[in-house]
Amino acid sequence: SDSHFPVPLSPSQFDYSLHYPQLFPVPSDDDNPKRIQFADIGCGFGGLLVALSTLFPDKLMIGMEIRDKVTEYVKERISALRTTNPGQYQNISVVRTNSMKYIPNYFEKGHLTKMFFLFPDPHFKEKNHRRRVISPHLLDEYAYTLAVGGIIYTITDVEELGEWMKGCLENHPMFEALTEEELENDPVVKLLISATEEGQKVARNGGQTFQAVYRRIAPSL
Ligand code: SAM
Secondary structure (H helix, E strand, O other): OHHHHOOOOOOOOOOHHHOOOOOOOOOOOOOOOOOOEEEEEOOOOOOOHHHHHOOOOOEEEEEOOHHHHHHHHHHHHHHOOOOOOOOOOOOOEEEOHHHHHHHHHHHOOOOOEEEEEOOOOOOOOOOHHHOOOOOOHHHHHHHHHHHEEEEEEEEEEEEEHHHHHHHHHHHOOOOEEOHHHHHHOOOOHHHHOOHHHHHHHHOOOOOOOEEEEEEEEEOOO
16 A cells, blocks of 8 residues: 555655666755656556657656556666666656655656656546546646646557547646647657557557647646
8 A cells, every 4th residue: 555655745855866876976966957857657667768768868757656566677677777778777767656646746836848648547437437547637737747838648558548538638728739740740659659568569469549649738818
């Protein structure tokens, strides 16, 4: 349960030096302006983080994952990559946490520029829809956490969930869909399937996917 993992009381208490030691040699260095910009929510085995790390070497990223063993696996994966590729993979890390409860403990208002919700658990039954990681209520929180212009990426192989996520985003006043052209020009969109363990599984089985990619917009006055 939640009591088994530590949670920072506020974003300023998150110790960057533990997660990005080469970039933050001094613990709690308030003068270092670098902050996490990308969050992969329910990151699973971390394939997306690994692919994004070298694509955006100057951005800090974190995976958030609730399963203890899976989190440990990602930690070891990153540590091995750092050892075999000196100077690389210093910008990615992972925390074990319940993202549905603790996102505000990690990020300030307007903190993130990308959030990923890739192949989240579907929670089919109507009474379990409140457990979905995309919901009208949680989108308020994600809108708060994302900078204006920041992008939220969602994808699933479950059509009903895909429609649900798209519907929630479409109906939210703080998000607008990327155009076809913007999707085409964003190198990250291709990684949603090719870099994630779940996406690779769906591709191997020739399955369909349903994506919704939206931008955080400024409130209209
Ligand atoms: N995104 C990865 C991918 O595409 O390969 C993993 C997808 S997997 C089907 C969904 C992941 O979300 C699981 O690893 C699960 O443990 C994690 N998860 C579910 N609820 C969560 C929560 N409340 N907070 C953090 N992670 C969660």
